[in-house]
Amino acid sequence: MSAVPDNLTGGRAITVWRHCERFILFVLVFSLPLQVLALIPRTTVTVTKVGGATLIAAVFVRRFMTKHSPFVRTRLGDAILLFGLACVASCVLAADRCASFRAALTLLEYAFLFYATAAAASDDFIQERMPALLGGACFVAGIGAVLAWSGRLLPPTVDRFIVGSNIRRVCFGLPDANEQAMFFVFAWALLLFNSDYWRDWQQRVFSGAIVAGIGAGLLLTMSRTGWICALLLLLARILTVRRRLLYMCGLVVLFTVFGTAVTALKPQVVDSVRRRASEATAMVDTSLASRIMQYTAVVETAWRRRAFGHGLGSTAELSKQFDTPLGETTGSTVHNVPLIFWLELGWFGMLCYGWLWSAIAAALILGFCHAPRGAPRERILAYGMLIVSFAITSLAMPFVYRSAFPILLGCAMGAVRTGLSGPVAEKNRRS
Amino acid sequence: MSINAQAAQDHDERQLGIGASFVPAKARRILTIAPVVLVLFFVAVQAAQLSSTQHAGAARRSEALERLIAEARWAEATEACRASIDAHPVERRSHLQMSQCLLAKGLPGMSLEHLVMAATPHAQGAARPLLAAPTQSEIDRAWGALEKACPTDMTRPLSRLRAARLALMANRQTLFLEELRFVLAAPCDAPVYGPQAAARSLLSLVFAAGADAVPRMDVANRACNGLLAIAGARQFHVEMPGAHQVSSSLAVAAGGTFAGDAYIVHVSATERRFAAKDWLFTGIDPETGQIVMQTRLELAPLTNERAALRAWAVSPLEPIIVIGMASGEAVHHLSQEGRAALRECFDLRYVPGSRSLAAYVFVTYQLETSIRAVETRAAAADLPAMMFVEAGAK
Numbered sequence: 100m101s102a103v104p105d106n107l108t109g110g111r112a113i114t115v116w117r118h119c120e121r122f123i124l125f126v127l128v129f130s131l132p133l134q135v136l137a138l139i140p141r142t143t144v145t146v147t148k149v150g151g152a153t154l155i156a157a158v159f160v161r162r163f164m165t166k167h168s169p170f171v172r173t174r175l176g177d178a179i180l181l182f183g184l185a186c187v188a189s190c191v192l193a194a195d196r197c198a199s200f201r202a203a204l205t206l207l208e209y210a211f212l213f214y215a216t217a218a219a220a221s222d223d224f225i226q227e228r229m230p231a232l233l234g235g236a237c238f239v240a241g242i243g244a245v246l247a248w249s250g251r252l253l254p255p256t257v258d259r260f261i262v263g264s265n266i267r268r269v270c271f272g273l274p275d276a277n278e279q280a281m282f283f284v285f286a287w288a289l290l291l292f293n294s295d296y297w298r299d300w301q302q303r304v305f306s307g308a309i310v311a312g313i314g315a316g317l318l319l320t321m322s323r324t325g326w327i328c329a330l331l332l333l334l335a336r337i338l339t340v341r342r343r344l345l346y347m348c349g350l351v352v353l354f355t356v357f358g359t360a361v362t363a364l365k366p367q368v369v370d371s372v373r374r375r376a377s378e379a380t381a382m383v384d385t386s387l388a389s390r391i392m393q394y395t396a397v398v399e400t401a402w403r404r405r406a407f408g409h410g411l412g413s414t415a416e417l418s419k420q421f422d423t424p425l426g427e428t429t430g431s432t433v434h435n436v437p438l439i440f441w442l443e444l445g446w447f448g449m450l451c452y453g454w455l456w457s458a459i460a461a462a463l464i465l466g467f468c469h470a471p472r473g474a475p476r477e478r479i480l481a482y483g484m485l486i487v488s489f490a491i492t493s494l495a496m497p498f499v500y501r502s503a504f505p506i507l508l509g510c511a512m513g514a515v516r517t518g519l520s521g522p523v524a525e526k527n528r529r530s
Numbered sequence: 531m532s533i534n535a536q537a538a539q540d541h542d543e544r545q546l547g548i549g550a551s552f553v554p555a556k557a558r559r560i561l562t563i564a565p566v567v568l569v570l571f572f573v574a575v576q577a578a579q580l581s582s583t584q585h586a587g588a589a590r591r592s593e594a595l596e597r598l599i600a601e602a603r604w605a606e607a608t609e610a611c612r613a614s615i616d617a618h619p620v621e622r623r624s625h626l627q628m629s630q631c632l633l634a635k636g637l638p639g640m641s642l643e644h645l646v647m648a649a650t651p652h653a654q655g656a657a658r659p660l661l662a663a664p665t666q667s668e669i670d671r672a673w674g675a676l677e678k679a680c681p682t683d684m685t686r687p688l689s690r691l692r693a694a695r696l697a698l699m700a701n702r703q704t705l706f707l708e709e710l711r712f713v714l715a716a717p718c719d720a721p722v723y724g725p726q727a728a729a730r731s732l733l734s735l736v737f738a739a740g741a742d743a744v745p746r747m748d749v750a751n752r753a754c755n756g757l758l759a760i761a762g763a764r765q766f767h768v769e770m771p772g773a774h775q776v777s778s779s780l781a782v783a784a785g786g787t788f789a790g791d792a793y794i795v796h797v798s799a800t801e802r803r804f805a806a807k808d809w810l811f812t813g814i815d816p817e818t819g820q821i822v823m824q825t826r827l828e829l830a831p832l833t834n835e836r837a838a839l840r841a842w843a844v845s846p847l848e849p850i851i852v853i854g855m856a857s858g859e860a861v862h863h864l865s866q867e868g869r870a871a872l873r874e875c876f877d878l879r880y881v882p883g884s885r886s887l888a889a890y891v892f893v894t895y896q897l898e899t900s901i902r903a904v905e906t907r908a909a910a911a912d913l914p915a916m917m918f919v920e921a922g923a924k
Binding site: 118121122125126129130133135136137138139140146224228232235236239243253254272367 | 557558561562564565566568569570572573575576577580581805
């Protein structure tokens with residue numbers, strides 16, 4: 100050990116501390132799709148919230164102990180700062196400063212969470228297990244939803260009929276079926292695009308079962324956006340493999356067998372899925388048309404306060420003014436994240452938001468191009484697909500204040516850092 | 531330290547198998563499994579709590595009710611039963627308790643109605659009940675008490691029909707046939723309802739039995755009509771303008787969880803069965819008898835479906851026959867706005883009150899200048915709403 104430079108030994112305390120961080124991060128990620136059920140007994144505090152706060156504290160203390168800056172360096176730093184500036188500017192000029200202040204605090208918490216996760220996840224050990232963890236948690240949520248749907252074993256967190264169409268949607272873990280669907284899609288992205296989980300037949304069968312369990316949960320959420328994202332991911336994955344025709348045929352056979360079995364055993368599920376898919380064009384479902392009609396009102400309102408918007412967190416209040424032309428109540432919230440930011444932060448905020456997304460894309464592309472071939476590169480690709488799924492979902496859903504995105508984005512930046520650590524070290528050694 | 535230097539240090543640490551980036555083999559397994567076990571433990575605790583809270587609450591209320599019944603505090607017990615049924619209309623045990631209360635208050639007919647509801651088994655795939663369903667011995671005891679307390683009331687045709695149904699549900703075939711003979715022995719001048727296939731289908735809802743149960747019962751056609759008349763079937767005749775004649779008669783029935791759990795539409799010698807859930811609206815082409823439109827609406831509080839209902843009611847596909855069917859549970863959940871929308875769109879006047887738990891059906895016909903609606907409600911919560919409509923030329 101004497102040959103090892105002092106700056107690398109770290110000390111036993113730091114090593115133990117680092118293990119604790121890993122443990123907390125794993126708890127945090129595994130509890131994400133099961134948040135409503137993963138409560139500290141006899142309280143209403145979620146394990147995710149406790150995990151997030153502990154992780155932030157642990158990472159910041161470690162970085163002080165090792166005499167590093169409290170914020171891990173990421174390639175998004177400047178974009179996050181500028182976006183924060185846009186938030187502050189909108190808060191100053193907001194009509195309801197109290198609401199804006201609360202929203203700004205939430206986003207600040209998310210920024211800390213992002214930095215802490217990015218610092219904790221820069222590690223091969225964590226990155227190797229991350230898809231399995233999120234996939235496992237989503238598998239539990241999916242199977243839980245199936246059992247809750249059958250009304251026998253588990254209590255669902257959502258069990259209600261979609262207004263207007265009377266299609267039953269069930270989920271186990273989160274209070275919103277669309278949000279649960281988003282997690283299922285994220286888990287699909289991470290599992291499908293990591294070849295580590297599909298190397299031999301045993302792994303394929305096991306991973307296939309996990310993916311199928313998640314798919315069953317996704318089906319019961321009755322989220323059309325989730326279904327579209329999942330199908331696109333599946334198609335994208337098949338197109339990237341060599342024997343794509345064989346896989347496509349295999350998939351068709353699997354779907355046929357699965358579909359026939361479900362039709363025979365539970366015909367009402369197939370009927371519900373068919374009705375949910377077809378009613379987008381039918382007269383009774385006004386949710387899509389209502390949302391699109393509402394976008395024009397949102398754009399007009401955003402246009403009135405051009406530069407700095409109406410203030411962070413003002414969408415809920417502003418939405419009350421918007422017409423619900425087709426009598427659709429779900430359309431009363433703006434179901435589009437970029438439009439929400441335009442409304443709240445104005446043009447300046449929109450530009451900063453655009454820059455943030457371009458910085459995310461640039462970091463992922465850079466990581467993908469420079470990371471060594473194999474697992475590190477695939478991980479970055481999987482996270483890229485996850486972020487693309489989120490981008491698609493955010494065009495039809497109002498998910499702004501959700502802790503999942505900063506956590507998973509932090510993990511993605513951790514994967515980029517881990518992927519780049521090898522080539523960078525090599526380059527430094529050469530120079 | 532720059533990002534590059536940091537990445538380089540991480541790499542070196544991993545290569546050397548030291549420092550914070552290195553995880554020894556022993557720690558690997560613990561670090562992976564422990565978080566999963568911890569979160570699953572919390573999830574299991576919460577799921578168990580969620581599951582038991584609902585059931586424990588209902589069980590506590592039921593025990594309190596049993597105490598009131600044991601102490602013969604009938605007024606309070608009836609109120610408590612009513613509140614319990616309002617909150618959970620499909621709980622069989624609450625109906626058994628209600629049956630006991632109503633018998634004590636001297637209302638044997640209503641008591642028997644609730645007893646039949648208590649004895650009706652849960653449909654497959656239905657949500658799990660909060661309370662344990664009454665046992666056969668409890669049902670038998672309640673029936674014995676009813677027969678003993680009000681022997682005259684129990685000889686009425688509807689009471690015997692319900693007794694037959696109780697026997698059928700208890701799988702006592704001989705007793706069932708005996709009861710049936712008793713019912714049919716009474717002189718009955720029932721009209722001949724529509725096609726016999728339709729009448730037999732509707733009779734299956736009266737007995738809360740499967741679609742193939744009635745053919746096996748070996749009930750004669752005339753007897754079948756008699757039973758339907760006792761169960762409250764209604765017959766209507768609608769005069770149609772010459773251009774839109776309906777060639778065959780129409781039979782419609784709706785039964786909820788206590789009456790066969792199905793909606794039936796029998797038109798042009800074709801029978802269609804639907805799951806009894808929410809309000810089902812079906813548009814039928816009067817020329818061909820084919821379904822051209824169909825929708826289910828909840829029409830419950832906090833739902834905003836008036837626009838959908840209105841859009842549906844003023845469909846461009848007119849003229850069509852619109853059939854509406856609702857189980858007792860769907861009527862129970864009907865909001866005031868929903869009620870107003872039904873009145874506004876179809877000019878319906880006899881939608882049952884939500885507490886009655888009575889099923890309801892209506893049929894509307896497009897006349898030359900207006901819409902004619904014929905409607906009927908179930909005679910009781912344990913019976914289906916049934917109507918036969920014959921449309922003839924003017």
